[in-house]
Amino acid sequence: HAQATKDEATKLDRLEGYVVGIDKEKSEIRIRQKGTTSQEWTIAYTPTTAFTFRNEKATLDTVKESLRVICLGKFGTEKTKMTAERIDVRTDK
Secondary structure, three states: OOEEEEOOOOOOOOEEEEEEEEEEEOOOEEEEEOOOOEEEEEEOOOOOOEEEEEOOEEEOOOOOOOOOOEEEEEOOOOOOOOEEEEEEEOOOO
8 A cells, every 4th residue: 555654674765655656768667556555656766776676686677556565665855755775676566
């Protein structure tokens, strides 16, 4: 569910949701909580962002629309935009 929390182990902000869009030119992924909410978050990724798939090393190409992702990073001044240090792709719905 896409909601911002703190990850206790890393002290990073944590967002979980479903991918609704990928913009490779802007280096951004948009995610949304599944269900009735229309809240979207923008996840910015950088060359140092680590991508994983089921906790195994992966690439940006693993990220696909409708897949669930868990993002760890830091929010900037915009509370709807996070710069991710890690994006973990999951397959469960």
